[in-house]
Amino acid sequence: MTVWHADDALLAAYAGGGLDQARAASVEQHLTGCASCRAAIAPHADAALIARAWAGTVDRLDRPRTSPFERLLIALGLSPSAARLATGASAARRAWVAGCVLVAGFAIAAREMDGPMALWFLTVAPLAPLTGVALAYGPGVFSMHEVVAAAPYPRLRLVLLRCLPVLPMTVLLLVVGGLVLPGTAGAALWLLPGLALAALGLVAERLVGVQTAIGGLAALWMGGVASARITTGSVLGAFSPTVQLLSSAIVLGAVCLALVGARRTRSFW
Amino acid sequence: MADDAALIGSIARGDRDALATLYSRHASWLQVRLRRRCVDDDVVAEALQETFVAAWRGAGRWRGEGDVGAWLWGIAIRRMIDLLAKRPRHCPLAGVPDPVVASAEEQVLVRVEYADVATALNRLSPDLVAVVQATVLDGLTTREAARLLQIPQGTVKTRMARARLLLREALS
Amino acid sequence: MTDIGLTEVSKSYGRRRVLNRVTLDVGTGVLGLLGPNGAGKTTLMRVLATVAQADAGRVELLGRDARDPLAQVAIRRRLGYVPQETGFPRGFTAFEYVDYVAILKEMTDRRTRHDEVRRVLETMGLTTHARRRVWRLSGGMKRRLMIAQALLSDPRLLILDEPTAGLDPEQRLRLRDTISTLAENRCVVVSTHQTEDVAAFCPRLVVLHEGSIRFDGNPQQLAAAAAGRVWRSEQRDPGARLAWRTSDGRLRQVGSPPPGATLVEPSIEDGYLLLVGSSEPVVKATA
Numbered sequence: 238m239t240v241w242h243a244d245d246a247l248l249a250a251y252a253g254g255g256l257d258q259a260r261a262a263s264v265e266q267h268l269t270g271c272a273s274c275r276a277a278i279a280p281h282a283d284a285a286l287i288a289r290a291w292a293g294t295v296d297r298l299d300r301p302r303t304s305p306f307e308r309l310l311i312a313l314g315l316s317p318s319a320a321r322l323a324t325g326a327s328a329a330r331r332a333w334v335a336g337c338v339l340v341a342g343f344a345i346a347a348r349e350m351d352g353p354m355a356l357w358f359l360t361v362a363p364l365a366p367l368t369g370v371a372l373a374y375g376p377g378v379f380s381m382h383e384v385v386a387a388a389p390y391p392r393l394r395l396v397l398l399r400c401l402p403v404l405p406m407t408v409l410l411l412v413v414g415g416l417v418l419p420g421t422a423g424a425a426l427w428l429l430p431g432l433a434l435a436a437l438g439l440v441a442e443r444l445v446g447v448q449t450a451i452g453g454l455a456a457l458w459m460g461g462v463a464s465a466r467i468t469t470g471s472v473l474g475a476f477s478p479t480v481q482l483l484s485s486a487i488v489l490g491a492v493c494l495a496l497v498g499a500r501r502t503r504s505f506w
Numbered sequence: 507m508a509d510d511a512a513l514i515g516s517i518a519r520g521d522r523d524a525l526a527t528l529y530s531r532h533a534s535w536l537q538v539r540l541r542r543r544c545v546d547d548d549v550v551a552e553a554l555q556e557t558f559v560a561a562w563r564g565a566g567r568w569r570g571e572g573d574v575g576a577w578l579w580g581i582a583i584r585r586m587i588d589l590l591a592k593r594p595r596h597c598p599l600a601g602v603p604d605p606v607v608a609s610a611e612e613q614v615l616v617r618v619e620y621a622d623v624a625t626a627l628n629r630l631s632p633d634l635v636a637v638v639q640a641t642v643l644d645g646l647t648t649r650e651a652a653r654l655l656q657i658p659q660g661t662v663k664t665r666m667a668r669a670r671l672l673l674r675e676a677l678s
Numbered sequence: 679m680t681d682i683g684l685t686e687v688s689k690s691y692g693r694r695r696v697l698n699r700v701t702l703d704v705g706t707g708v709l710g711l712l713g714p715n716g717a718g719k720t721t722l723m724r725v726l727a728t729v730a731q732a733d734a735g736r737v738e739l740l741g742r743d744a745r746d747p748l749a750q751v752a753i754r755r756r757l758g759y760v761p762q763e764t765g766f767p768r769g770f771t772a773f774e775y776v777d778y779v780a781i782l783k784e785m786t787d788r789r790t791r792h793d794e795v796r797r798v799l800e801t802m803g804l805t806t807h808a809r810r811r812v813w814r815l816s817g818g819m820k821r822r823l824m825i826a827q828a829l830l831s832d833p834r835l836l837i838l839d840e841p842t843a844g845l846d847p848e849q850r851l852r853l854r855d856t857i858s859t860l861a862e863n864r865c866v867v868v869s870t871h872q873t874e875d876v877a878a879f880c881p882r883l884v885v886l887h888e889g890s891i892r893f894d895g896n897p898q899q900l901a902a903a904a905a906g907r908v909w910r911s912e913q914r915d916p917g918a919r920l921a922w923r924t925s926d927g928r929l930r931q932v933g934s935p936p937p938g939a940t941l942v943e944p945s946i947e948d949g950y951l952l953l954v955g956s957s958e959p960v961v962k963a964t965a
Contacts, residue, residue, distance in 0.1 A: 252538045258635045259624035261542065262643050268535050269575050272510075275535045282534035286547055290537075290554040291529055297559045298522075299792055299808065301774045317788065318781045381778075383761035384827065386729040387837075388782035389754035395782075522806060 243267060243274050252281035310401065322390075323398040358413075360462050360472055363431035364455055367438045369400065396439060426476040433484035434458060436491035510574035518565040525562055532575060533558075536582050543654070544586060549593070553586035560585065583644055587654045626676035634669040637662055680705055680741075681835055681865035682726060687735035689721055696721045698889035699735070708861040710880030711869040714954050718889040719869045720762050723839040726867060727759040740835060753835075755784070758828030762839040762869075764820060766812040772799065772823055773808040779827040794830060801856070802826040817844045825853070829860075836866040842875055854879045873947045887954045897946050904944035904952050908932050911939035920951055 243251075243264055250256045251264045268274055301321070303311075310320040385395070434454055441450035465474030508516070508524075510531070516524035533554060540550045560581050568577065627635065640651035641662070648666075652659040682704035689697040696718045713719045724730035725737060728750050740756055742749035766775055776795045785791035799808050802822040807815060815823065821844055828836060838857070842850050858879050860866055870876060876883045877897050885893035885900070893900055910928050914921055915936030924930050931939065932948050932955070 254542060257624075257628045258630075258639065259627040262627070262639065263624075265539060265643065268539070269579060270573055272531070272575075275531065275575065278538055279534040282537045283541070283547070286551050287533045287537055287554070290533065290551040290558075291526075293551065293555040294525075294529070294558045294562075295796070296789060296792055297555065298562055299773055299796065300788075301771070301777060316786065318786050318791075321778065321781055381765060381767060383724075383727075383729055383763065384759065384779060384824075385782060387727045387754060387757060387759040387761075388779065389751045389784055390782040391751075520809065522808075 241267075242271065243277070245277065248274070248278045249281050252278060319394075319398055322395060323401040359427050359476065360459075362427040363434055364458060366431045366435035367451060367454060369435065400435070400439070426473075426481075429481050429484035429488065430458070430476065433487040436488055440491070511570055514561075514565050514568050514570075514574060517562060518568070525558065528561065528574075529558055532578050535575075536578060539579065540582060540586055543583070544590065546593075549586060549589050552589055553582055556585040556589075557582040580645075583646065583654070584650065587646075587650055590656065591653050626673050629676065630669055630672060634665050634672070637665040638669050641666055681739070682867070683736070683738035684725075685736040685738075687725065687732045687737055689725065689730065689733050696889050697725070697732070700886075700889075700891055702884065702891065702894070704865055704867065704882075706861070706863065706865055707882065708857060708866045708868060708880045710876035710883035711867060711886060712871065712873065712876055712883055712950060713869075713886035714871065717886045717954070719871075719886055720839055722886065723762075723837055723867070723869050726835075727757065727761070727837045728753055729759070729761075755831070756834040758830065758833035758836045760824045760828045760838045760841055762843075764824050766820070766823075768813060770812050771809050772804055772812055772815065772819075775812055775823065776827050776830070780830050783830050785831065798826040798829040801829055803852070818846060818849045821845055822849070822853075825856075834864050836860060836864060838866065838868045840869055840871075842870060842872065850875075873945075873950050877946045885950060885953050892953045893949075900949040900953075901944050901946045902949070904932065904948035906941065907934075907952060908942050908944045908948045909935055909939035910942045911936045913938075915939070920955060 247256075247260075247264065251261055256264065268278065303320075304324055307320045307324040310323055311317055315323070438450050438454055441454065444450075445453070462472055462475040465477075466472050468474065469477075508527075510528065513524045513528045517528065536557065537550060537554055540553055541547075544550055544553075557578060561578060564581075627638070630638065636655055637651060640646045640654055641648065644651075646654065648659050648662050652662045655662070657665075680703050682702065684700050684702040687697055687700045688695065698718075700722065711719055711722065721730060725732055725744075726739065728739065728744055731745060737744040739753045742753055744750060744753060767778075770778065773795060776798060777791065780791045780795055785794060796805070796808075799805050802825055804819065804822055804826060807819060812820065812823065821841065825838065825841055828838065841857070842853060845853060854875070857866060857868060868875070868880065880897065882896055883893070883900065884891055893903065909918075909931045911931060912928060913936070914929055915931055915934075918931040918933040918936060920933065921929050921931040930942070932951055935941075
């Protein structure tokens, strides 16, 4: 153990840059191993800079982890805080991944069997965006409902942000559908009814609550497909031009309502 | 009061207060030492910050060998090198001070038998001193020294060889 | 200054009327809202937090009409709310949870937002737990975390629904301290069903029963409401509203005087029991 310590004048000279190389090097070698001299040099350090660096350190450590999807949204131009709202509380993230895997598995199975399996796919696929909306409101997020309701953040914007994770699922389904169904036109058949169901789900959620809305709409859709099969003899009856037209009207209506609502009363939604 | 090694143990277990204590003990001298190598306060602050972020994340890997101060300095100087490399503009090195008249402290600090080394070192040109400081005193590799001083690796080697020659001549 | 102005506020769920012509003015300081379960406390708190809308009457918060959507946004910017049901998204750390609420409170700049998050966590003594997952925190810590989020952006109006529920005695004392300090320059409404809470830190208290305000005054006045109706006797009186055996072995009875009883000093609890106690005689016996 060293018994020699640098005195204050020497430390001041070192800190002020007024020491020749050899002695500065000597002081540095000493400081590396001497706790009491390290403490003694504190008055000669730049306190403001040290405080700033500490604030920066704490800030770095507290920064929440960002998920790949969150980073993707930021890269696409969404502000970091909005991306956080879109993905942060997706407690159902795991369920989401599981859902995607399931759809992919479904597609592979359908390719092997083709025919009836593809029709099943068409029947189930439109429910996916609706399920996505349900997950966006999943139990984890729903538990925060009261706190969210008392916050000034524009309601419509929040709802739309939370539905953003539905997009990758929709794209995946479209791709999978393209692989499964004969002809690309057939693959897109489910898209409009799917989006229409999701839009209806959003509206119904405000009126009857999320569980009832999702359950009711899913039952309605399955009923529609079943009756189409009975009356026209094919599931494809549920994807007739009339249904497609009606669906696009609903989607368009929802978008218009959203835009007008956003402009007139930001908080109504 | 817990010693530094115990603090590192607490930090590895996620104790934020232990990190604050470690910071209060080491930030000052690290700041002064970094500041002698780079006059840009922003770079120094960022290097300091990254050092303790790295300490927080790397505390679990610290094997308890050697001095915590030396470990921190090793992180700090390398972080600063990385930051300087990212900067488009050169960060001017802290100027080499005027020779100081030997004082009473020097008699204590630099023992009589090392006086010749000190004199020899002080006589070297600033460029050569910077290379000696980076490679010998800070323990950097040729590559790291080159990045710190913003000169090619070959130049580090030739300057180091020259410095070694001059020192040998001065001491013989 | 009036922060809360309620005029003849009513609200029903279906046929059940949960708030019945409530009129109330509140300014700076702590207001304790007391009432039995089902009295309409939570509904009133939700109306004050702009989460529920009144069916009739006027709700003015921070000088604005709470039913106007634009005014609502302005009110919410200066409002902190701790709901009774507290749920947390799974997977969030304490810091991430408060950070999420901070974004909802329109703090977009990350640096200032995180500084603010650290400040409120510090206020509630949660700094060392900031990086722990919410689901691993104890009940008391979760409660404090809820209060921490309500303190974001230094609100003028604080609505705390049962903040002391689930806290141990020491945490409850700390919370009283925190709330008293906060109330020095803001309006705080605290609902509770614990009379000792209001006695300890609410200079003003309101008793809500079956959707109506039954009492509005200070704790001493509530105790005084039971003056002349609290008795101590050796035997149980069948006509008493409430009776229980106290530590001295004698019976404390609220209601009409039992024969041979002596009148005793009433407490806040006695006044409260008289206000909300059912007309049927209820007997509680404690050893």
